[in-house]
Amino acid sequence: MDGLKQRIEKAVHCQPQATVTILSSLLAVEDELGYISREAVEEVASFNRATINDVWAVVSFYPNFRTVPPCEHKVEVCWGPSCHLVGAMPVVASVLEAAGLEDEGDTPDGRLTVRYNTCLGACALAPVMSVDHHLVGRVTPEKGNALVSRVLNSQEERAG
Amino acid sequence: MAASFAEIRDQAVERWRSLTDSQTPWIRVGTALCGQAAGAEMVADAILEQLEKQGLSARVSRVGCLGLCFAEPLVDVLIPGQPRVVYGNVGLDQVPELVASHIGGGQPLADLVLGCLGDEVGDDLPDLQQHPMKVREQRIALRNAGHIDPLDIYQYIASGGYEALNRALTELTPAEVLEEVNASGLRGRGGAAFPAGTKWRFLAGSNAPDKYILCNCEEGDPGAFNDKGILESDPGTVVEGIILAGYATGANHGYIFIRHGHDGPIDRARAAVDQAYDLGLLGEDILGTDFSFDLEVALTGDSYVSGEETALMEAIEGSRAMPRYRPPFPAQVGVFGKPTNINNVKTMAYVPEIIARGGEWYAGIGHEKSTGTAILCLSGTLNYTGMVELPMGINLTEVLQEIAGGVPGGRKLSFIQTGGPLGGVLSAEAADLLLDFDIFRAAGAILGSGGIIAADEDTCVVDLTRVLIAFCQYESCGKCFPCRMGMSHMLEVLERICRLEGTSDDLALMRNIGENMQAGSLCGHGQLGFNPVASALRYFPDQFEAHIIEKRCPTGRCQVPHFSPRLSRR
Numbered sequence: 001m002d003g004l005k006q007r008i009e010k011a012v013h014c015q016p017q018a019t020v021t022i023l024s025s026l027l028a029v030e031d032e033l034g035y036i037s038r039e040a041v042e043e044v045a046s047f048n049r050a051t052i053n054d055v056w057a058v059v060s061f062y063p064n065f066r067t068v069p070p071c072e073h074k075v076e077v078c079w080g081p082s083c084h085l086v087g088a089m090p091v092v093a094s095v096l097e098a099a100g101l102e103d104e105g106d107t108p109d110g111r112l113t114v115r116y117n118t119c120l121g122a123c124a125l126a127p128v129m130s131v132d133h134h135l136v137g138r139v140t141p142e143k144g145n146a147l148v149s150r151v152l153n154s155q156e157e158r159a160g
Numbered sequence: 161m162a163a164s165f166a167e168i169r170d171q172a173v174e175r176w177r178s179l180t181d182s183q184t185p186w187i188r189v190g191t192a193l194c195g196q197a198a199g200a201e202m203v204a205d206a207i208l209e210q211l212e213k214q215g216l217s218a219r220v221s222r223v224g225c226l227g228l229c230f231a232e233p234l235v236d237v238l239i240p241g242q243p244r245v246v247y248g249n250v251g252l253d254q255v256p257e258l259v260a261s262h263i264g265g266g267q268p269l270a271d272l273v274l275g276c277l278g279d280e281v282g283d284d285l286p287d288l289q290q291h292p293m294k295v296r297e298q299r300i301a302l303r304n305a306g307h308i309d310p311l312d313i314y315q316y317i318a319s320g321g322y323e324a325l326n327r328a329l330t331e332l333t334p335a336e337v338l339e340e341v342n343a344s345g346l347r348g349r350g351g352a353a354f355p356a357g358t359k360w361r362f363l364a365g366s367n368a369p370d371k372y373i374l375c376n377c378e379e380g381d382p383g384a385f386n387d388k389g390i391l392e393s394d395p396g397t398v399v400e401g402i403i404l405a406g407y408a409t410g411a412n413h414g415y416i417f418i419r420h421g422h423d424g425p426i427d428r429a430r431a432a433v434d435q436a437y438d439l440g441l442l443g444e445d446i447l448g449t450d451f452s453f454d455l456e457v458a459l460t461g462d463s464y465v466s467g468e469e470t471a472l473m474e475a476i477e478g479s480r481a482m483p484r485y486r487p488p489f490p491a492q493v494g495v496f497g498k499p500t501n502i503n504n505v506k507t508m509a510y511v512p513e514i515i516a517r518g519g520e521w522y523a524g525i526g527h528e529k530s531t532g533t534a535i536l537c538l539s540g541t542l543n544y545t546g547m548v549e550l551p552m553g554i555n556l557t558e559v560l561q562e563i564a565g566g567v568p569g570g571r572k573l574s575f576i577q578t579g580g581p582l583g584g585v586l587s588a589e590a591a592d593l594l595l596d597f598d599i600f601r602a603a604g605a606i607l608g609s610g611g612i613i614a615a616d617e618d619t620c621v622v623d624l625t626r627v628l629i630a631f632c633q634y635e636s637c638g639k640c641f642p643c644r645m646g647m648s649h650m651l652e653v654l655e656r657i658c659r660l661e662g663t664s665d666d667l668a669l670m671r672n673i674g675e676n677m678q679a680g681s682l683c684g685h686g687q688l689g690f691n692p693v694a695s696a697l698r699y700f701p702d703q704f705e706a707h708i709i710e711k712r713c714p715t716g717r718c719q720v721p722h723f724s725p726r727l728s729r730r
Contacts, residue, residue, distance in 0.1 A: 017456055019415075021478020027420050027459055048478070061480040061637075062461025064420065080382030081577060082539040082613050084627045118464070118631055119382040121422060122197035123537060123613075124229030124545035133423075137197030137232075 007032050008040045012047050022048050022058050026065060034070035071106050071113040073151045075099070076130045077144070079116050082123035087140075091127050092116070094141035098148035111152060165326040165447050168439055169317055176318035181240060185218040185263050188236040190306055192225035192392040193385060193424055194546070198232035199252070206252050207235070210259040218263050224393020224428075226306030228293055229546035231274055236306070237262050243282040248274035292563050293544045298525065300533055301509035302549045305393035310428045313435035316396030322441055324515035325400050328407055329449045332515075337408040338364055341511065343519030345531035350376055350467075350504030351579065351608040351684075353530075353597040359501055362491035363409040366499040371411035374476070374495065374502040375402050377418045377425060378460060378467030381580030382631065384611030386535045387505035389547050391418070391425035394509070395432035399455065401508035403442065404515055406453040409501055414455040416505075417472055419462065430457050464635035468683045469502045471637065482639040483683040504609070506535055527553030530596040534607065538564045540614035541571070556593045560614060567616045575621055575699065577613040579606030581628045582688040584695030585621060604695055620715045621700045622707050626654040628692040636685060643686030646677040650693065658718045662708040667697065 011032035012025045025044040029036055036059050045055045059065045077095050079088050099107055099114050106113050120128045125137025131147050139147075163171075179186055189195070189204040204222055211218055226234055231248030235258070238244045245268045247258065254272060261269045268282060275281075275288025288294055299305070308315035316322070328337050342357030363371055375398060379387040391398060402414045416429050433455050436442040444452045458476050460466040466474075466481030473495040475481040494500020510532060514522045523531045530552040536559065539545050543565030550559065560566065560573060567573050573588040583606035586593075593599050600607040615624060633647035650673050653666050674690025681687050697704060706714050 017458070018454070019456055019458060019476070021476075023461065023475060023478040024459065025478075027461065030420075057480055058478065062463055064462040078382075079627070080631060081581065081624060081627055082383045085540045085613065085615050085619055085624065118634065119380060120197075121193040121379075121385050121388050122229075123383050123385055123539035123611075124194050124547070125197040125232065126539055126545075128197055133421075134201075135193060135197040136199075137194070 004033070004037065005039060008037070008043050012040075012043050020048070022050055022055055023062075026055070026058060030065060035066040035068060037067075069110075071110050073111065073132055074113045074115065075132075075148055075151065076115045076117040076120065078118065078120045078126070078128045080119045080123070082119075083127040086126045088127045090141040091129065091139050091144045094145045095129065095148050098145040099152075112148070163440070165322065169323075172314040172317035175314045179219065179315075180238065183240055185240075186238045187218050187220045187263070188223045188238070188306070188309075189220065190225055190232060190234040190236070191222040191424070192389055193422075194225055194229035194389075195232045195234065196424065200233035202252060203233045203235065203250050203255060206255040207259060210256050211263065214256075214260060214264055216259065216263045221309040222311075223308065224305045224310050225389045225547055227297075227302065227547040227549075228274070228291070228544070230544050234274070234306075236277070237268070239263075239266060242266070243276040243280040243285070244278045245276055245282065245285065246274045246288055247272045292565055293546060293548055296551075296554065296563060297549055298533055298551050299549045300513050300522075300525075301390060301397065301506055301535055302393070302547070303513070304397065305390065308394065310393055310395055311431045313396060313432060313439065316394065316432075320516065321396045321512070322400055324512040325403055325407075325441065326447060328404055328515055329447055329451055334364065334408050334410060337404060337515060340515055340519040341408065344510075344514045344522035345519075345526075345529065346507065346510055346514060346522065347530065347597060348504055349506035349535070349609065350502075351606060353607070356503060356507055359491070359503070360405060360409050362489075363411060363499055363501040366410075366491065368499050370413065370496075370498045371409065372495050372498055372500040373402055373405045373409065373411045373414040374469075374472065374500060375414065375416045375505060375508050376467060376469070376472060376502055377416060377429075377505045378464075378472065379505075379609070380419065380464035380467050380635070381609055381611050383539050383577065383613040384537050384580060384609045386537050386547055386610055388418075388422055388425045389537075390505050390509050390535075391416075391429050395425075395429045396436075397509045397512050398429070398505055399432045399436055399442075401511035402455060403436075403446070403453050404511050405501065405503065405508065407451055411501065412453055414453065415458045415476055415495075416455070417458050417460065417476065419466075420459040421462075426457060426459065433457060463637065464631075465637040465683065465685055468685065471683070472502065473500065480637070482637045485682065506610075525551050527551075527594055527596045529598060530607075534595045534610055536595075536610045536612055538612055538614070540576075540612075541567050541573075541616040541619070542614045543568050550595065552595045554595050556591045556595060556612075557588075559595070559612075560591065564614070567614065571616040571618065573614060574617045574619055575615050577615070577624070577628070578611065579608030580611055581631045582606070582684065582691050583608055583611075584691040585624070585699065586695070587699035590699060604698065618715055618717055620713055620717045621696050621703050622654070622713070623658055623718045625692050625696040626651070626658050629654055629689075632685065632689050632692070636689075640681040640683075640686050642677045642680035643689060646673045646686070647689060649673055650690075654693070657704070657707050658713075660707060660711045660713070660718075664708060666708060667704065
């Protein structure tokens with residue numbers, strides 16, 4: 001695997017689309033690394049002839065950008081109105097419980113990120129959550145709990 | 161030398177015939193976001209696996225959304241000479257039998273069949289066109305959704321795609337194209353319902369050498385998924401609509417704007433753009449004429465406000481998605497400082513059919529000044545949830561009770577929430593309205609983007625209002641402080657009302673905050689931010705009184721928040 005710096009450079013310099021901006025460069029880095037490192041902020045600034053401050057303004061605006069390395073897995077749970085009406089809150093509670101978290105965030109061992117989402121786009125199949133970017137509809141608290149447990153166990157097996 | 165359109169079309173028709181007339185069965189699996197959420201990708205993989213295992217041959221395509229999201233995963237089987245059969249709620253464990261029986265034995269698996277599509281209906285099988293969600297549909301923008309492979313431009317062309325563009329470029333002047341759109345009475349489907357022809361005329365009136373067409377698929381409204389649904393199901397109609405808009409207004413650049421992370425719509429839109437370039441339908445000298453147009457897919461980060469037209473331009477330029485002051489308006493100074501026109505995905509999706517069939521044809525559908533169809537996303541406590549395209553003028557109560565099949569379990573409908581979180585709520589009684597932009601507006605609701613979320617009698621309206629404001633608070637971009645602080649303050653008040661700790665001054669306090677937000681915010685987010693509370697208060701004053709004065713939640717369902725979304729965007 002390339003070093004961090006090479007991966008950042010490749011992501012920033014090899015964007016396929018014609019319009020390259022600070023935001024597009026940051027999204028490219030996020031796709032590659034899963035987060036925006038300090039080096040990435042510097043690279044994006046220099047590539048876009050902008051200041052660190054300009055880049056940081058964009059990073060800090062969009063909540064999809066992380067500034068620390070990602071956990072191995074990511075679970076998102078929707079709490080938007082469609083999902084709320086058909087039982088999102090018990091799903092949120094059950095997912096947090098299975099992850100051992102009080103609120104959205106990373107587990108201390110860095111294995112799982114739980115994030116709230118305001119709309120995952122499959123409202124007709126609410127409540128909706130996603131596990132490592134795969135959508136799951138009509139989630140129950142039991143199913144949410146089981147999905148999180150399965151994700152955590154799969155990692156344990158690999159590690160063991 | 162590029163092929164002529166006639167050659168491209170012949171090739172497309174030939175390819176389509178080989179799909180529909182050959183002896184090889186064609187299996188279509190709906191894999192739009194709704195299908196994905198129901199596990200359709202796994203079902204498609206399982207079908208491929210079973211075909212191989214059972215030594216059978218069939219073509220498998222991953223298509224878009226037929227609209228019957230409640231029955232996802234949908235599997236649609238076409239065996240030449242037999243009726244086209246659609247299966248609903250297909251589970252992984254049912255795939256082996258389905259493949260063996262239908263593909264292997266030519267015998268549909270009757271228990272799983274949702275119905276037949278097309279002119280032929282099988283013996284003892286229901287006609288899917290007669291399903292409550294289908295029977296009153298009139299599909300214009302969704303005409304190809306669920307039928308064609310969105311990753312194959314030839315299937316779009318074989319279904320009549322790019323005929324309108326070819327005709328426009330060879331037979332019509334830009335002014336004539338604009339006139340057709342004007343005559344159609346097409347109004348913007350993004351929320352404001354502004355006449356598209358008028359908007360296009362603003363841009364056409366500018367002599368600037370560089371002009372832009374933006375197509376907005378940000379679609380952050382919870383409960384709305386039709387923009388993403390169209391791009392996932394039939395990106396070709398959107399791309400063709402944008403090129404026609406460019407021709408009519410003299411613009412040469414375009415962007416389709418989508419939120420990062422929605423891979424289905426993004427990948428399918430990109431494929432439709434790339435393939436259009438390959439066939440000479442985009443780029444320099446389109447179809448051998450002297451009209452040139454470039455189109456690109458641009459992504460934004462997570463930000464609801466980036467769907468606002470000027471914030472969207474900031475995001476395309478790579479900055480924080482915060483709205484700009486107006487004037488100058490986008491038609492004078494838009495993205496990269498150039499004159500710009502912005503339309504929603506749905507608006508663009510209608511354009512090819514309007515040019516193909518004429519503005520008068522489109523204007524003949526619908527109700528008064530709301531011409532054409534409404535593309536509704538039905539979600540919440542309804543029997544049939546999904547995406548339907550209905551002529552304007554149908555009664556909303558009929559939509560909820562008949563087309564969507566009413567509320568499950570014999571419970572009663574209490575209220576609905578339309579037009580995104582800022583659209584507010586309507587009581588079930590007040591939902592006796594015709595689908596019409598102006599009638600909705602007069603009732604204090606927004607038809608807007610077509611999201612309709614239904615809530616049954618077990619739902620607490622005060623609690624849902626809290627969730628709507630929690631959303632608005634989380635998504636305030638923070639530029640205008642009345643919105644940034646007002647949303648937070650209003651959320652605090654609603655949280656304490658839900659905890660039964662509200663005081664008799666709280667309603668006046670929220671009104672005061674709402675007035676300040678309306679007067680002091682640059683965009684609709686703050687200006688309309690009080691709408692959810694105002695509309696809930698209007699229809700359900702007794703519910704608020706019960707919480708504040710009697711200290712009880714009448715439904716007993718108030719879900720006191722055990723998490724609070726971030727109070728500001730970092």
